[in-house]
Amino acid sequence: MADKKEQEEEYRFTFPPPSSIYLTTHLSFPVNPMKLKKLFERSVQIGIDADPRGRKFIEKMLKKELDRSKKLEGKEKELYDMERTWNPYSDSRILWGDDNTEVKRLMVGIDIETQEFLLADRLREKGEKIDAVMIHHPEGRALADLDKVMPLQADVYLQAGVPVNHSENLLRPRMDKIWRAIHADNMFRSERTAELLNIPALGCHTITDNLVWAFMEKAICKKQFDDLGEIMNVIFEMPEYAYYAKKGNPPIIVHGSRSSRPGKIVATEFTGGTNGPDEFIEAQSRAGVGTILAMHFTEKEVEKGKEHHLNMIQCSHMASDALGINLLLDILSKEEKKLDVLEVSGFVRFKR
Ligand SMILES: [Fe+2]
Numbered sequence: 001m002a003d004k005k006e007q008e009e010e011y012r013f014t015f016p017p018p019s020s021i022y023l024t025t026h027l028s029f030p031v032n033p034m035k036l037k038k039l040f041e042r043s044v045q046i047g048i049d050a051d052p053r054g055r056k057f058i059e060k061m062l063k064k065e066l067d068r069s070k071k072l073e074g075k076e077k078e079l080y081d082m083e084r085t086w087n088p089y090s091d092s093r094i095l096w097g098d099d100n101t102e103v104k105r106l107m108v109g110i111d112i113e114t115q116e117f118l119l120a121d122r123l124r125e126k127g128e129k130i131d132a133v134m135i136h137h138p139e140g141r142a143l144a145d146l147d148k149v150m151p152l153q154a155d156v157y158l159q160a161g162v163p164v165n166h167s168e169n170l171l172r173p174r175m176d177k178i179w180r181a182i183h184a185d186n187m188f189r190s191e192r193t194a195e196l197l198n199i200p201a202l203g204c205h206t207i208t209d210n211l212v213w214a215f216m217e218k219a220i221c222k223k224q225f226d227d228l229g230e231i232m233n234v235i236f237e238m239p240e241y242a243y244y245a246k247k248g249n250p251p252i253i254v255h256g257s258r259s260s261r262p263g264k265i266v267a268t269e270f271t272g273g274t275n276g277p278d279e280f281i282e283a284q285s286r287a288g289v290g291t292i293l294a295m296h297f298t299e300k301e302v303e304k305g306k307e308h309h310l311n312m313i314q315c316s317h318m319a320s321d322a323l324g325i326n327l328l329l330d331i332l333s334k335e336e337k338k339l340d341v342l343e344v345s346g347f348v349r350f351k352r
């Protein structure tokens with residue numbers, strides 16, 4: 001096990017990693033046995049393939065970032081996060097662990113904090129095999145940099161018809177607000193717990209949220225429905241939503257009714273770090289949107305949605321996050337047949 005300093009040194013000299021942006025999904029990955037670093041690099045690539053910005057845009061963005069990083073000097077160079085030159089998801093990264101850890105059994109949860117790491121340690125003591133932990137909601141450095149993934153929202157809204165200049169201008173103050181809010185948090189407690197208990201951990205946030213967005217686009221937004229009731233029926237058919245509905249956490253229509261006609265359907269609140277600015281609601285109404293699907297709406301968004309006559313469906317937050325993780329695990333398990341999952345903290349495994 002390399003200590004933190006050694007690990008950082010290694011990162012500095014091995015980026016960009018061999019299986020980074022320059023490889024596409026057309027190539028097969030010899031990932032047997034799957035190592036921690038490979039597992040994460042592959043997850044990043046899967047996230048890129050489902051990204052609303054498209055792979056070409058991202059490759060260009062990363063190339064610019066790499067060029068910029070080479071010109072840095074002094075303190076800026078010292079503090080620079082080399083991860084940014086190959087991983088476009090600032091809210092997703094390896095939190096702790098030796099890159100070469102073989103991962104056959106993964107403990108997966110939506111929120112993994114100190115208590116879940118203690119649970120992993122306790123289970124290990126009782127003989128449960130856990131090679132690494134996969135986290136959805138960002139922790140540590142991934143949380144510190146959450147706001148930096150938000151520009152992706154401009155492309156989600158562009159596809160909903162909102163001009164990119166509008167989105168960018170609306171996003172900036174919201175990103176500043178998120179940055180300042182997180183800035184005051186005690187962000188590295190879970191990371192330190194993983195380190196002390198020596199439990200390898202990786203976080204995949206926007207990576208799996210992209211997968212849910214792409215899935216909803218295909219399964220619902222691109223199809224025709226007579227009313228919201230028909231859309232709700234399709235959502236209830238999805239195993240994650242059915243599971244959560246049975247437990248008392250179903251998808252809900254927060255504005256509109258089962259008989260309302262949907263108009264143009266968008267899934268704008270599934271990826272991009274966190275909720276965008278409230279003004280996006282009015283912007284979508286002006287862009288001709290009829291129905292918004294979301295993991296969750298803020299109260300202000302619901303208020304704005306009512307004001308601008310938008311139908312709003314709030315799919316269960318946890319079921320949506322579980323769906324995204326399942327879509328990632330489906331791809332990873334096809335490439336690494338031995339990958340086995342232990343579900344915790346809101347995650348429930350359904351294979352497709
Ligand atoms: Fe999520």
Ligand SMILES: [Fe+2]
Nearest residue numbers: 137295317321
């Ligand atoms: Fe979430």
